[in-house]
Amino acid sequence: MKKVVPLFLVAIMFSGMLGAGLALKYLARPQTVPETLRVDVDYGDSVKRVAGKLNSAGVLEYPDLWVGYVRLMDLAGKIKAGEYDVKDGDSPLLILDNMIHGRVVQYSVTVVEGWTLKEALVELHSADGLVETLEPGDDVHILKAIGAEGKYQHAEGLIYPETYHYTRGDKDRDVLRRGYTVMQEALDDSWPRRVKGLPLETPYDALILASIIEKETAVDSERRQIAGVFVERLKRGMRLQTDPTVIYGMGDNYKGNIRLKDLRTPTPYNTYTISGLPPTPIALPSKASIDAALDPLLNGKLYFVAKGDGSHAFSRTLAEHNRAVREYQLKRKKNYRSTPE
Template sequence: MLRVIISIVLLALLVTGVVYQQLQATINSRLKAPANTLFEVKKGTGFNQLCQQWQAKKWLDECLRYQILAKLDPTLTDLKAGLYQLDNATVLDNIRQINQGKQVSFSFTIIEGQSLRDVLAAISKAQYLRQDLSLSELSQQIVGSDQHLEGWLFPDTYYYHANDTTSSVLKRAHKIMQNVLDEAWQKRAADLPLKTAYEALIMASIIEKETGLASERPLIASVFTNRLNTNMRLQTDPTVIYGIGADFDGDIKRKDLINHTPYNTYKINGLPPTPIAMPSKAAILAAVNPPETEYLYFVAKGDGSHQFSKTLKEHNKAVQDYLRYQKQLSKLE
C-alpha cells in the first residue's frame, strides 16, 4: 500500500513538473512577429480568434497552451480593439499590451501660419485618421454657422489612434485655441483698438504671416495697432495674398492691389473679415499687448528681418535701401 502511495505521489510530482515546465515555456515563449509589426484587433475579436490569427501568421506554434493559460487567468481574454505595434517580446507581453489598450499613436502637426486650406489638405493625408465631416460640417460643429474656421486651430502636434476622426483632432485644436485666446484677451492692454477677441485673432494671424522672427512680432503688432489708432489702412500683403487664394502665383501684381476685395487691406479700412492663418500663442500675445512705439511702417531688409520706420520719409528710404540690396544680389547671381 505504501509503495502504491509513493508511486502516486511521484507520478503527481512528475506531472506537476511537466505542467510547470510547459507553463514556463508558455510564459517565456516569444511572439515571432517581425519587429514593429502593426496589427489590428477588430471590435469583437475573442481570445481564441486572436490566437488562431497569430498561429496562421506563424507568429506562435500552437494555441492550446495559451487557451489553458487564459482559463487560469481570465483577464487575458479582455481584448481592446485597436491598432497595436507588436514586437519580439513574449506572447503574453504582447497580449497584455492589448489587454491594456496600449495602441500605437500617430501624430498630426498644425504649423504656425498655415491656412485652413493647408491644414485640411495635410490632415486629409494623415495615416490611419478617418475623414468624417465636410468643411461646412466641421465649421458648424466647431465654431458654429456664424463664423469661419480659419484661424481657430491652435498650431501644435496632436496625437491620435487609428480610426480616430478628423473632427476629433480638429476639435482639440480648436479648444486649445479658444482657451489661449480667452486667456490672452482677459489680459489685453486697456487702450487696444480691437473690440473683440475675434478681432484679436484676426490681428494675430496677420502678425504671424508678416514675420518669421519671434523677436519682431511685438513690433509688427505695434505698427498695425498704431495704424488702426490713426485710421490708416493696414496695407499688408499677406491679406491680399489670402484673398487671391489658390490663384496666387507667388507674385503680387498691381491689379491685385487695386482690386477691391474684403481682404485687400490696401483698399479696405480696418481688419479683414476673418483670420488669414493659424496664429501662434506668441502672435496672439503680441496682438493684445503690443509695445508702445511710434512705428507706422516696416519693410523687408532682405535678411529675413524688417526695417521699422516712424515716418513715410524714413520708410521710403528703407524701401530704396531694400531695392539696392536686391539689385546687388541679382548681380551676384
Template sequence: MSRRKTTRGGALARVLALVVVLALVAALAWGWRDFTRFTAAPMQVTAAGQSIDIGRGTSFKEIVRELRRRGFTHAAPFAWRLLAERMHVTGRLHAGEYALPVGITPTRLLDNMAKGKVLQRDFTIVDGWTFHEMLQALQQAPKLKHDSVGLDDATIMQRIGAAGEAPEGRFLPETYAYVKGDTDLDVLKRSHEAMVKMLARLWPQRAENLPLATPYDALILASIVEKETGRADEREKIAGVFVRRLQKHMLLQTDPSVIYGMGANYHGNIRKVDLTTDTPYNTYTRPGLPPTPIALPGKPAIEAALHPADGTALYFVARGDGTHVFADTLQEQNHNVACYQLKRCP
C-alpha cells in the same frame, strides 16, 4: 531462483521508473525554460511602424493565429495560452489597434491589450496653415475616418458644434493624438475647443488700450502677425507696428492679407495691380482689420497680438534673410525698400 529474478525485475522497474521521472522532470524544466524565454524575448518584429488590429469579438485563438500568420511569432499557440492564463488576462483583451514596436515582448503585448493601450497616432496642425491647408493634411492622416470630405465649410462648423462661425483661424495649431476609428471631425472639434479655451484664458490678460474690441479681433491680428514673420524675436515688434497703425487709423497695408483675398488668383507673385484691386481682405484699399483671420495663428502669435512691443515704428520691410528692418517714417521706409528689396542701397 524465481525470487532472485523477481527481485532483479523489481529493481529494474524502479530504475526505469526513476529514469522516466527524471526524463519528465528534465523535459518539464527544459519546457519551462523555453516558455520563460518566450515570455521575455522580443517578438519577430523587424520593421518600425508595425501594428495589429483586433476587431470586436476576435477570439484569443484568432489573435495568435494572426500573429503567427504575419510572422511576428513562431511560438506555439499553447505557449501564448499559458502566458495569458498566467497573466490572468484570458478573455480580457480589448479590441483595437496595437503597436508592435521592434523589441516588444509577448508579455508586453498582452499587457497592452488587457489594459486597452491602443496605438495612438499624432496629427500636427502647423502654425500659419490656412483652414483648407489643414483639411488637405487631415485627408492624408492614416487610420482616420474622413467624414469631412464633401462637406462645405458651414456644414463642417455645424458638425463640430460651431455653427455660424467662419472657420479660418478658429483651430489651435498643436499636435493632437488620435486612434483608429476617430474621425477628422473629432480632431477638428478638439482643436476648435482648444482655441476657444486659449482665447478665453489669454484675452483677460491683454495689454491695456489695445485697438481690439473682441478676442476675435485679436485672432485676426494674430493671424497677420503669424504670416508676416516666423521669428520669435520679431512677433511682438510686428504686432506693435500694426497696433500703432490701427490706433492712428492708418491702412495696415499687409501683403499676406491681400494674397489671402486673391484666393486662387494668387500665383506666387503679388503685383501692383493686386494691391489696388479691392477685396474684403485688401488692407491697402480698406481700413482696419480684415473680416476674418487669414490663417491659423499659433499661441506665440496670439500672445504677441495681445502684448505688442512698445515703440514708434510704423513700417517694416523684409531684409531677405528672414528678418525685417523697421522704420518710423515713410521716408525711412522708402529708403529701406529701395535698399533691401530693389537692391539700390546708396
C-alpha cells in the same frame, strides 16, 4: 487518520504543476523578432483569432497556450481592438498586457503655424489612417464638427497649430475638435492679460490680428514689433496695408506674385482698400502671435519692409520707409529671402 493520496494522483498533480510552470515560463519568455511587427485586432475578433494572427506574424509559437491562459484568467473580453506593434524582446504576456490596456499604435500629424485651415485639412487627409469626413471650405459642417456652431460664423483660424497624435480609424474631425479646444484655451489664457487701450474689442479680433502677425514674420523677436505697427495704425485710423491679407482674399487667383492691380482690387480681406481688420483670421496663428497681438511693442513705428534675410526694417515716417523700400526691395540681392534660414 491520515489520508493516503494514491501515487498516480500525485504523478498527475506533479505533471500538471510542471506543465503549468513550463507554460508560464514560455509565456513570460521574450520573443525574438527581427523587426517590429504590426498586428491588427479587429472589433469582434475572438481570442483564438487574435492568437492566430500573432502566430501568423511569427511571434506566438504556441498559440493554444496563450489562448488557454487568456481564458483561464478571464481576460478574453478585455482585449481591445486596434493596431499593436510587437517588438523584439516582447513576451506573450507583455503582448497580452498591451492589448488589455489598449496600447495601440500612435500616429502623428503636424498642423504648421501660419497654414490656412484648407492647408491643414489637406495635410490631415493625407495622414495615414485618419478618416476623411470634412471638406475644405465647408464651414457649416466644420463648425458643427468642432463644437463652434453658433459661436463663430467662419472656421478659419480656429484650430491651434500643433502636432496631434491619433490612432488608425480616428476622424479628421477628432483632430480638429482637439485643435479648436486648444485654441480656445490659448485665447482664454491670453485675453485677460492684454494691455490696456488696444483697438481690439473681442478675443476674435485678437485672433484675426495674430493671424496677420503669423503670416508677416517667422522671427520670434519681431512679433511684438509687427504687432505694434498694426496696433499703431489701427489707433490712428490708418489702413493696415499688409500683403498677406491681399493674398488670402485673392484665393486661388494668387499665382505667386502680387501686382499693383491686386492691391487696388477690393475684396473683404484687402487691407489696402478696407479699413480696420479683415472679417476673419487669414491663417492659424501660434500662441506667440496671439500674445504679441495682445502685448505689442508700441514705439511709434508705422511701417516695415522685408530686408531679404527673413527680418524687417521698421520706420516711423513714410520718408524713412521709402528709403528702406529702395534699399531692400528695389535693389534685391540674389540671395534675397522672405524667411530666415
